Amino acid sequence: MFVIDAMSRVPVYEQIVTQTQDLLLSGVLKPGDSMPSVRGLSVKLGVNPNTIQKAYAELERRGVTVSVPGKGSFLREDAADTARQRVLETGLPKLNILLKDFSKAGLDRADILNLVKRALDEEVDK
Amino acid sequence: MFVIDAMSRVPVYEQIVTQTQDLLLSGVLKPGDSMPSVRGLSVKLGVNPNTIQKAYAELERRGVTVSVPGKGSFLREDAADTARQRVLETGLPKLNILLKDFSKAGLDRADILNLVKRALDEEVDK
Amino acid sequence: MFVIDAMSRVPVYEQIVTQTQDLLLSGVLKPGDSMPSVRGLSVKLGVNPNTIQKAYAELERRGVTVSVPGKGSFLREDAADTARQRVLETGLPKLNILLKDFSKAGLDRADILNLVKRALDEEVDK
Amino acid sequence: MFVIDAMSRVPVYEQIVTQTQDLLLSGVLKPGDSMPSVRGLSVKLGVNPNTIQKAYAELERRGVTVSVPGKGSFLREDAADTARQRVLETGLPKLNILLKDFSKAGLDRADILNLVKRALDEEVDK
DNA sequence: GTGGTCTAGACCACG
DNA sequence: GTGGTCTAGACCACT
Numbered sequence: 001m002f003v004i005d006a007m008s009r010v011p012v013y014e015q016i017v018t019q020t021q022d023l024l025l026s027g028v029l030k031p032g033d034s035m036p037s038v039r040g041l042s043v044k045l046g047v048n049p050n051t052i053q054k055a056y057a058e059l060e061r062r063g064v065t066v067s068v069p070g071k072g073s074f075l076r077e078d079a080a081d082t083a084r085q086r087v088l089e090t091g092l093p094k095l096n097i098l099l100k101d102f103s104k105a106g107l108d109r110a111d112i113l114n115l116v117k118r119a120l121d122e123e124v125d126k
Numbered sequence: 127m128f129v130i131d132a133m134s135r136v137p138v139y140e141q142i143v144t145q146t147q148d149l150l151l152s153g154v155l156k157p158g159d160s161m162p163s164v165r166g167l168s169v170k171l172g173v174n175p176n177t178i179q180k181a182y183a184e185l186e187r188r189g190v191t192v193s194v195p196g197k198g199s200f201l202r203e204d205a206a207d208t209a210r211q212r213v214l215e216t217g218l219p220k221l222n223i224l225l226k227d228f229s230k231a232g233l234d235r236a237d238i239l240n241l242v243k244r245a246l247d248e249e250v251d252k
Numbered sequence: 253m254f255v256i257d258a259m260s261r262v263p264v265y266e267q268i269v270t271q272t273q274d275l276l277l278s279g280v281l282k283p284g285d286s287m288p289s290v291r292g293l294s295v296k297l298g299v300n301p302n303t304i305q306k307a308y309a310e311l312e313r314r315g316v317t318v319s320v321p322g323k324g325s326f327l328r329e330d331a332a333d334t335a336r337q338r339v340l341e342t343g344l345p346k347l348n349i350l351l352k353d354f355s356k357a358g359l360d361r362a363d364i365l366n367l368v369k370r371a372l373d374e375e376v377d378k
Numbered sequence: 379m380f381v382i383d384a385m386s387r388v389p390v391y392e393q394i395v396t397q398t399q400d401l402l403l404s405g406v407l408k409p410g411d412s413m414p415s416v417r418g419l420s421v422k423l424g425v426n427p428n429t430i431q432k433a434y435a436e437l438e439r440r441g442v443t444v445s446v447p448g449k450g451s452f453l454r455e456d457a458a459d460t461a462r463q464r465v466l467e468t469g470l471p472k473l474n475i476l477l478k479d480f481s482k483a484g485l486d487r488a489d490i491l492n493l494v495k496r497a498l499d500e501e502v503d504k
Numbered sequence: 505g506t507g508g509t510c511t512a513g514a515c516c517a518c519g
Numbered sequence: 520g521t522g523g524t525c526t527a528g529a530c531c532a533c534t
Contacts, residue, residue, distance in 0.1 A: 007318050007326070011533060025230050048534055087231040091224055092245070098217055098224065099245050104151045105213040109246050116242050119222050120235055137509060164522060174511045179523070187313070192385055195522040196518035200385070263524060277482045290507060300526045305508070321507040322533035339483040343476055348497050350469055350476065356403050357465040361498055368494050371474050372487050389518060426519050 001028070001036075004045050012047055016055035021064065021083040024075065031080065035065060035073040062086060127154070127162075130171050138173055142181035147190065147209040150201065157206060161191060161199040188212060253280070253288075256297050264299055268307035273316065273335040276327065283332060287317060287325040314338065379406070379414075382423050390425055394433035399442065399461040402453065409458065413443060413451040440464060 002019050004012055023029040035041075038056065042049040056073050059065045063082045067073040076082070102112050128145050130138055149155040161167075164182060168175040182199050185191045189208045193199045202208070228238050254271050256264055275281040287293075290308060294301040308325050311317045315334045319325045328334070354364050380397050382390055401407040413419075416434065420427040434451050437443045441460045445451040454460070480490050 006323070007320060009320065011322075013533080022230060025232065051534060054533085084231045087227050091227055091231075092241070094220070095224055095241070096245050096249070098221055099242070100249060101213050101217055103249065104148060105210045105217075106151070112246065113239075113242065115218070116221070116225070116239065119218070119225050120238065123222070123226060123229065139509080163520080165520090174513095176512090177510060180509090182522080193522060194385060194387065194518095196389075196520085197384070198521060265524080274482060277484070289505080291505090300528095302527090303525060306524090308507080319507060320533095322505085324506060336483045339479050343479055343483075344493070344497070346472070347476055347493070348501070350472055351494070351497050352501060353465050353469055355501065356400060357462045357469075358403065364498065365491075365494065367470070367473070368477070368491065371470070371477050372490065375474070375478060375481065391518080429519060432518090 002041070002045060004047060013051050013055040013058065016052065017058050017062075020055075020059055021086070024064070024080050024083050025087075029075060031075050031077045033075050035059075035075065037072060128167070128171060130173060139177050139181040139184065142167075142171075142178065143184050143188075146181075146185055147212070150190070150206050150209050151213075155201055157201050157203045159201045161185075161201065163198060254293070254297060256299060265303050265307040265310065268293075268297075268304065269310050269314075272307075272311055273338070276316070276332050276335050277339075281327055283327050283329045285327045287311075287327065289324060380419070380423060382425060391429050391433040391436065394419075394423075394430065395436050395440075398433075398437055399464070402442070402458050402461050403465075407453055409453050409455045411453050413437075413453070415450060 001023065002016060004015055006012070008015065020029065020035070035056065036044070038049055038052045041047075042052045045052075056065065056067060060067050060073070063076065064079045065073045065075055099112060102115070107115070127149065128142060130141055132138070134141065146155065146161070161182065162170070164175050164178045167173075168178045171178075182191065182193055186193045186199070189202065190205045191199045191201055225238060228241070233241070253275065254268060256267055258264070260267065272281065272287070287308065288296070290301050290304045293299075294304045297304075308317065308319055312319045312325070315328065316331045317325045317327055351364060354367070359367070379401065380394060382393055384390070386393065398407065398413070413434065414422070416427055416430045419425075420430045423430075434443065434445060438445050438451070441454065442457045443451045443453055477490060480493070481487075485493070
């Protein structure tokens with residue numbers, strides 16, 4: 001369910017966080033589901049338990065899960081909405097910066113829109 | 127000319143690199159111009175000379191400047207093109223990831239296009 | 253494994269870079285291997301950690317290694333090919349300049365070829 | 379007669395030294411000729427007199443010229459031989475290193491000879 | 505423990 | 520004066 005790229009520069013705990021949110025948005029994980037146990041997931045992924053704990057802590061901080069001491073971590077009922085909202089919150093500023101960079105590079109509104117449309121079309125192909 | 131945000135998580139040397147490229151694209155810096163001296167800029171920005179040196183080395187590596195020991199760092203004649211090309215090369219993959227995130231969050235093609243258009247309009251206002 | 257000549261005019265960090273590539277080409281280092289830690293190598297060579305860090309950054313820039321913060325630096329799977337290709341890319345221009353110098357010094361084609369053949373033979377003896 | 383590339387990384391004084399030797403080997407400069415005056419050449423090349431002085435000092439150190447205080451620098455009678463010999467003395471070690479690098483990169487004797495021959499042929503075309 | 509960034513200060517060759 | 524290299528030591532995030 002989780003796939004860790006040890007060679008990637010993005011921190012392992014962050015990979016787990018974003019993949020959890022992705023699995024939630026794609027419906028593989030559902031509200032109410034319990035997350036894998038820290039120890040179980042740590043051996044399965046070959047990752048330090050501390051790293052899993054850190055990921056779970058971050059997920060709880062983001063309001064995606066609730067951790068019940070002694071029982072485990074569970075996806076909140078509104079987890080999908082939270083994740084969706086978070087994508088927009090973090091994505092929009094990034095989009096703004098990116099678009100500003102493009103326009104600074106001399107692209108006008110039409111150029112940029114074409115760029116985006118082409119990117120969207122390619123995505124469909126995949 | 128350069129403004130350093132010490133609180134930012136993006137490294138100081140990288141801020142200098144990107145700001146140099148921005149100043150180039152906006153026409154404030156022109157091909158053939160000489161960059162401020164390593165020591166001069168370091169005292170002006172309140173930053174260690176080593177940090178400036180690192181930024182200048184990166185700029186030369188990117189083909190934006192030439193550093194001539196004993197003389198200074200100079201913007202290459204084709205610096206603007208190089209910077210422009212670099213924006214596209216690094217920006218397009220980022221755009222793809224961003225758009226994919228949006229679509230994973232449930233936005234369809236029309237939603238995303240609206241998002242982008244709104245972002246482009248806001249930019250005009252600024 | 254690494255031998256630093258402090259008296260040499262070629263920078264220490266560059267010595268480390270080229271020796272890494274040599275060790276790779278001679279099969280002592282293999283793709284997937286991890287490089288010594290920055291601090292470990294720095295004490296072993298009696299060199300400042302910063303200098304090792306600079307060498308490792310350059311190796312990553314050249315596509316020979318991947319540096320994963322918190323884990324270490326690792327030789328890429330295609331590291332040997334990259335190093336090999338790099339030798340040719342940087343060596344051929346040098347060869348051209350050298351041959352031009354020889355011909356300017358009055359040596360003709362046959363003279364130069366003999367020179368090269370003798371150098372190749374000597375190498376075998378070593 | 380002399381052409382300085384201010385943007386080059388090779389020191390200006392060294393450019394003058396090597397160009398002097400080249401002019402000597404190509405017969406433009408002849409034994410017994412006097413070198414341009416330090417001040418004259420410095421204004422002609424737009425270069426600091428110190429730099430010219432340094433180049434002339436190096437040429438004398440190499441046995442190419444003799445400087446007569448109050449009169450100027452003159453090319454020695456055996457200057458061409460000296461220059462020729464110097465090319466070989468400095469070039470052969472470089473050639474050895476280069477050939478060793480090529481063989482380390484997996485090229486065998488035949489490969490390298492072909493490389494050299496091709497380089498020699500290209501030189502003819504120029 | 506790891507790599508990455510940064511400061512403070514030094515020395516070098518070059519102009 | 521310039522850029523380039525290096526040391527000594529610090530802090531950070533991540534594993």
